[in-house]
Amino acid sequence: MTGTPSRAEAAGSCDGCPVREHAICAALDAAELLELNSLGRRRTLGAGESLIWEGDDPALVGTVIEGTLVMSTGTSDGREQIVGVVHPADFVGRPFGGATRHTVTALTPARVCVFSRRDFDGFAGRHPPLERKLLQHTLADLDRARSWILLLGRKNAEERVAIFLLDMSRRAASDGAVPGAGDRFELPFSRQQVADLLGLTIETVSRQFTKLKRAGLIDLPSRRAVVIRDRAALKLLAG
Amino acid sequence: MTGTPSRAEAAGSCDGCPVREHAICAALDAAELLELNSLGRRRTLGAGESLIWEGDDPALVGTVIEGTLVMSTGTSDGREQIVGVVHPADFVGRPFGGATRHTVTALTPARVCVFSRRDFDGFAGRHPPLERKLLQHTLADLDRARSWILLLGRKNAEERVAIFLLDMSRRAASDGAVPGAGDRFELPFSRQQVADLLGLTIETVSRQFTKLKRAGLIDLPSRRAVVIRDRAALKLLAG
DNA sequence: CGCTGCTTTGATTCGTATCAATAGCAGTGG
DNA sequence: CCACTGCTATTGATACGAATCAAAGCAGCG
Incomplete structure (x- = not known):
């Protein structure tokens, strides 16, 4: 950039x-x-x-x-x-x-x-x-x-992860040079750091990530990369 | 007052x-x-x-x-x-x-x-x-x-309640007319509101209150009143 | 190629939520 | 003064979600 x-x-x-x-x-x-x-x-x-x-x-x-x-x-x-x-x-x-x-x-x-x-x-x-x-x-x-x-205080693991991903995506879109971006981005966080942010453990975060991936809502091309495939569904989960 | x-x-x-x-x-x-x-x-x-x-x-x-x-x-x-x-x-x-x-x-x-x-x-x-x-x-x-x-993000129910009580006590002491106060105060919160504050359910809050009472750390003379009996122990629980 | 550290996956435990019933208190009217 | 009502809090039984414990998989790097 x-x-x-x-x-x-x-x-x-x-x-x-x-x-x-x-x-x-x-x-x-x-x-x-x-x-x-x-x-x-x-x-x-x-x-x-x-x-x-x-x-x-x-x-x-x-x-x-x-x-x-x-x-x-x-x-x-x-x-x-x-x-x-x-x-x-x-x-x-x-x-x-x-x-x-x-x-x-x-x-x-x-x-x-x-x-x-x-x-x-x-x-x-x-x-x-x-x-x-x-x-x-x-x-x-x-x-x-x-x-x-x-x-x-009130969201479960699935909601936390969904909110987190949407948040990251919004930010990626806002400072991305490419205007159509926001659906594909690199996380600046390790899994452990995501856990520390969301008040969860690394295992739970990992499980939620794979669950979302298996459900086809996101894709995880590499450890740090995320692709949002179904933003609407993700928003639904975010509550 | x-x-x-x-x-x-x-x-x-x-x-x-x-x-x-x-x-x-x-x-x-x-x-x-x-x-x-x-x-x-x-x-x-x-x-x-x-x-x-x-x-x-x-x-x-x-x-x-x-x-x-x-x-x-x-x-x-x-x-x-x-x-x-x-x-x-x-x-x-x-x-x-x-x-x-x-x-x-x-x-x-x-x-x-x-x-x-x-x-x-x-x-x-x-x-x-x-x-x-x-x-x-x-x-x-x-x-x-x-x-x-x-x-x-990181405290369990017991720690949350202990922190909450110490917090309330500190505040009661600070705006209390009586200087020696702070060990006996009225909560402005119902149990449900304490739960909403601490990210717990009313039942969990109630159970933690009774546990602290049975352990002799606090006393609960009425629904809203709290007496701190062992502040040091409470601080220990607060982590 | 084989470390090394991070991540995923699996089995199990534990804490808190949930569901359900009872108890205590404050207010109301007989 | 006491029964009745409604509300808040407590207590108990059970279920469930996330933590914990344990192992395997996978990437980056010497």
């Missing part, structure tokens, strides 16, 4: 940044952007690499430029739960006090525009439009978190 | 408002507060009464002055899930576009300071400190939603 970064982008400027219009930065004009930019830096992450650890302090915040990341927590006895998925243009980290509660890990190679919380808080305080954009992003995150609560 | 409302408060002014310092209004000075106040009105709700319905539009937003409310959604086949609990000083409703996704219902008699979303959005846009406060509240809500995701 991304070609070679332009020289300006590589050098850490915001010109040609693919999320310029969608991230909170959209609230800033060129001069302000330059100022904010001088406070932060680009960070590249490999798949599996973590940006922030649970309980981290001094904390980092930032905007995802490229790649998919997850926020996760564990219970004391080792059970894991993914509590949020972070996509390009999403904001990550916890501004305004409070220790970071989650580990943030890249699932795919990723680029993030990061700031120390201190710097970011200060800058945001001087730029209300930025805070307004951040508020809007946060409200959207909260909506997503709440539908996830419904999924985890 | 509340005496007779002062004449000013009854008339709809903010003087002596019990959440003046904790709600988003804390960001405003006297003059601004007067202006905001002129846009809204007080609404009194009886227990069980709803303030906002799922898919509502024209939408309402506001600040809870007194009482406990819940935000809930249901699946098409009638399963219910509570996706958020709203306490005094909390903000409720969805500003900035997007249809309201949840029904908001009072569990106890409640007073809410309400605005039309349109009016509120406009006012907020002209008052950055208010938006900043709202952002902080929203970030806190998001944190709470995410710990709830962990609970629903």
Whole structure:
């Protein structure tokens, strides 16, 4: 999807940044952007690499430029739960006090525009439009978190997997270059990670995948690839 | 806890408002507060009464002055899930576009300071400190939603109930007039509502309550009353 | 070609839901 | 004051879905 970064982008400027219009930065004009930019830096992450650890302090915040990341927590006895998925243009980290509660890990190679919380808080305080954009992003995150609560509280394994696949498909369609896409995509998640996201075990996820495949609703050409064959039926299962 | 409302408060002014310092209004000075106040009105709700319905539009937003409310959604086949609990000083409703996704219902008699979303959005846009406060509240809500995701995704019935009771106890202690309180409190929830909150059935909740009672960790003097007898043990169960 | 790690599949167990009945409490009217 | 009613909560028996335990299959990679 991304070609070679332009020289300006590589050098850490915001010109040609693919999320310029969608991230909170959209609230800033060129001069302000330059100022904010001088406070932060680009960070590249490999798949599996973590940006922030649970309980981290001094904390980092930032905007995802490229790649998919997850926020996760564990219970004391080792059970894991993914509590949020972070996509390009999403904001990550916890501004305004409070220790970071989650580990943030890249699932795919990723680029993030990061700031120390201190710097970011200060800058945001001087730029209300930025805070307004951040508020809007946060409200959207909260909506997503709440539908996830419904999924985890009241949906069974089949419904969870159906919802997950439709969700992934929608996202693939939205940022896919090809307009007709969305029916065929690569998951950024391993089976275990899908399980950690849906509050299930890897075995249950696997079984549900094969069940959907056998029923002809989806196809699984490779471990990470998914093809939606019968979206309507899938939506029905999603409840 | 509340005496007779002062004449000013009854008339709809903010003087002596019990959440003046904790709600988003804390960001405003006297003059601004007067202006905001002129846009809204007080609404009194009886227990069980709803303030906002799922898919509502024209939408309402506001600040809870007194009482406990819940935000809930249901699946098409009638399963219910509570996706958020709203306490005094909390903000409720969805500003900035997007249809309201949840029904908001009072569990106890409640007073809410309400605005039309349109009016509120406009006012907020002209008052950055208010938006900043709202952002902080929203970030806190998001944190709470995410710990709830962990609970629903990875905790068993016993852990869920233990966490719930400790949570309720903490809240009772924080707004209780008596400083030594927190070990004895009234639940604003029926058993069914506890079940809807914890993603369980009423029978499972009841069984866990009796189990904790028999184990001597809690006491249940009446349907809604709870006494914590062994907080340490309860914390252990909470995981 | 044979590791190594991920995924699928199978057998069984366990926790919670479901179904069904009883018990307790609050309100109502005799 | 007590029977009656309706509602909420508790308790019990059983069923079912997902977890757990265990093994085999499959891809990527030295």
